Amino acid sequence: MSQTVLICDDAVFMRTMVGDILQQAGYEVVGEAETGVQAVERYKQLRPDLVTMDIVMPDMGGIDAVREICKFDPAARILMCSAMGQQALVVEALQAGAKDFVVKPFQPSRVLEAVQRVLG
Amino acid sequence: MSTAFPQYAQLFLSESREHLSAINHSLLALEHAGRGESASGVASVEEAIAVVFRSVHTIKGMSATMGFAAIAELSHELESLLDRLRRGELRITQSVTDVLFACADALERGVEDSVAGRADAIDTSAVLARLRHFGQATVEAEHAPVAQGGAQGGAQVGAQVDDDVVSLAADADAGTAVEGAPPSHSSDVRQRSVRVEARRLDTLMDLVGELVIARGRLQELSARSGDETLAETVTRASRVIGALRDEIMTSRLVPVWQVFDRFPRFVRDAARSAGKTIDLTVTGKEIELDRSMLDEVGDPIVHLLRNAIDHGIETPAERAAAGKPPAGRLLLSAERDRATVVIRVSDDGRGIDRERVLRAAKDAGLVDAARTELTDEEVARLVARAGFSTAQEVTGMSGRGVGVDAVHTRVRALGGSVEIRSVVGRGTTVTLRLPLTLAMQRAILARVSDERYAIPTTHVRETIEVQPQAVTMLRGREVLMHRDDVLPVIRLRRVMGLPATLPGGELEQAVVIELAEKRAVLVVDDLLGQQEIVVKQVDQIRDGLRCFSGATILGDGAPALILDVGSLS
Numbered sequence: 001m002s003q004t005v006l007i008c009d010d011a012v013f014m015r016t017m018v019g020d021i022l023q024q025a026g027y028e029v030v031g032e033a034e035t036g037v038q039a040v041e042r043y044k045q046l047r048p049d050l051v052t053m054d055i056v057m058p059d060m061g062g063i064d065a066v067r068e069i070c071k072f073d074p075a076a077r078i079l080m081c082s083a084m085g086q087q088a089l090v091v092e093a094l095q096a097g098a099k100d101f102v103v104k105p106f107q108p109s110r111v112l113e114a115v116q117r118v119l120g
Numbered sequence: 121m122s123t124a125f126p127q128y129a130q131l132f133l134s135e136s137r138e139h140l141s142a143i144n145h146s147l148l149a150l151e152h153a154g155r156g157e158s159a160s161g162v163a164s165v166e167e168a169i170a171v172v173f174r175s176v177h178t179i180k181g182m183s184a185t186m187g188f189a190a191i192a193e194l195s196h197e198l199e200s201l202l203d204r205l206r207r208g209e210l211r212i213t214q215s216v217t218d219v220l221f222a223c224a225d226a227l228e229r230g231v232e233d234s235v236a237g238r239a240d241a242i243d244t245s246a247v248l249a250r251l252r253h254f255g256q257a258t259v260e261a262e263h264a265p266v267a268q269g270g271a272q273g274g275a276q277v278g279a280q281v282d283d284d285v286v287s288l289a290a291d292a293d294a295g296t297a298v299e300g301a302p303p304s305h306s307s308d309v310r311q312r313s314v315r316v317e318a319r320r321l322d323t324l325m326d327l328v329g330e331l332v333i334a335r336g337r338l339q340e341l342s343a344r345s346g347d348e349t350l351a352e353t354v355t356r357a358s359r360v361i362g363a364l365r366d367e368i369m370t371s372r373l374v375p376v377w378q379v380f381d382r383f384p385r386f387v388r389d390a391a392r393s394a395g396k397t398i399d400l401t402v403t404g405k406e407i408e409l410d411r412s413m414l415d416e417v418g419d420p421i422v423h424l425l426r427n428a429i430d431h432g433i434e435t436p437a438e439r440a441a442a443g444k445p446p447a448g449r450l451l452l453s454a455e456r457d458r459a460t461v462v463i464r465v466s467d468d469g470r471g472i473d474r475e476r477v478l479r480a481a482k483d484a485g486l487v488d489a490a491r492t493e494l495t496d497e498e499v500a501r502l503v504a505r506a507g508f509s510t511a512q513e514v515t516g517m518s519g520r521g522v523g524v525d526a527v528h529t530r531v532r533a534l535g536g537s538v539e540i541r542s543v544v545g546r547g548t549t550v551t552l553r554l555p556l557t558l559a560m561q562r563a564i565l566a567r568v569s570d571e572r573y574a575i576p577t578t579h580v581r582e583t584i585e586v587q588p589q590a591v592t593m594l595r596g597r598e599v600l601m602h603r604d605d606v607l608p609v610i611r612l613r614r615v616m617g618l619p620a621t622l623p624g625g626e627l628e629q630a631v632v633i634e635l636a637e638k639r640a641v642l643v644v645d646d647l648l649g650q651q652e653i654v655v656k657q658v659d660q661i662r663d664g665l666r667c668f669s670g671a672t673i674l675g676d677g678a679p680a681l682i683l684d685v686g687s688l689s
Contacts (some may be wrong), residue, residue: 014181052522056173
């Protein structure tokens, strides 16, 4: 059975792109979230094998969402998606419980490498 | 287009446009706040900045992914400036909002050019220079006591993409500062949704239109055959076709904010160049219209807004002299009324001066020279008339007529109607009434001689039977007393150039048509019932056929013309 992914990003563009990359690589995208609050809710509901998490989102940012998810499930596997210039935030996200990160602009190969590392 | 991901170009474009619209919206609120006015529609300055920041950030990420370097660079620099605003290192002044608006414009152009494959045409150097100069100048001028060097550091990092650089610049609260920002227009609905190209939706609509025509035909044939099993099957299939049509129509509905959201910015710019202060209120943004219809009404609304700004609303000085608040009020609203959408543009400006319109109309020979007064409707019609605007230049209202006429023509072609109400010194309200969709309408079929005509139910109040002797003459026109109202009688036979009389004083079939507030009785030879029609736009309606808005194919395969009720009066 293919591994399941929850994609969290406030941009449809990014969700579509990440979704396509992962689906083509055989992962199953079981849900999407466009705010931190939704991300936490959907995680609890879907229990995906992997979460990709944007940092800047409305409602609740990605880092707080990581904290909430890890509180609920310390074993959660979360991959941060950050933009350039957000390195300090990435560090904070890793401290909050995220397992790894990729930096936008995405290259499919890098995204997949990171996903494999996290699911390792 | 030079991008590694052409398949995402349309998505990039539409989402970028959404964000640019949000940016413009929030910048307007910021500008208001900068002037000490209450920021309309946005809870706070912080929130407005957060929204702009987040949208710029998203555009940055998307454009970098698409490989649109110029946009990515500009949005990155812009983000740095916004970051400083967010930290309170920079105050919001007019010059700041001006730069922000210029950036928004440059981003918009950049996005459009990039997707259109004109990346070479993008030149952001001027606005970048402004942005950078701005940043430095203010740092020096203010000697801001920020030892962390936050913003400047941020500006220097990220231009190159480097995962390994851990900059001291980025601030930990970048994620938390946007909390409490309003959710974007999109909501949960996107969950479990697929994107479909607009073209496919159009094709679907066409196909279901053909299906509806075939259904009509099938129903007719089955009724004629008298075969019960067939009739049952046809009924079942008809129901499914109806449901299919409803689903497809619903899938094509888009909220009007997709078009309305660019108006605040437009109004701001137009008001500024006209030297006027204008508060725009927009309501009913969530009302939904067919996508193709929405595309079509954008321009007419722009016309109406521009008219209100240029000709309706007075300058602050004139307003003060008239005892009005200095800022003119402009209202754009949308609401749903049965199967139509009503869009209003209303201002509290000088209104239309009837005396002048009357005089100009007399000069142009458009009304009887003996007339001393014009009704509201006549004023509206005169102002809307092509060619009348030249006469109006005398009245100092040049431009108004042309615009309104263009609006009239366009809206009527869409099967809608226009109404103008105006009170001198108090303002003008223009009301557009539009069907929900362009492609399909309900219509009453009427017969005159051997021809059948479709009358859109949007404009039909009721169907009636007329006693020939109840029709009387009033001032040389046929009228009918109906429900305590005196309604003019229009005979479709006469409109079609046929002899008006039918043999022998029998009951005549008629519909009460309604256009805005105006009603009339339209007498036909026979009423054939109501049905769904698929509107086929007729490319060039010949001059003699002014009274038709399009054509349709009936159940038996024969074509019928669709009456443009607005042109009948």
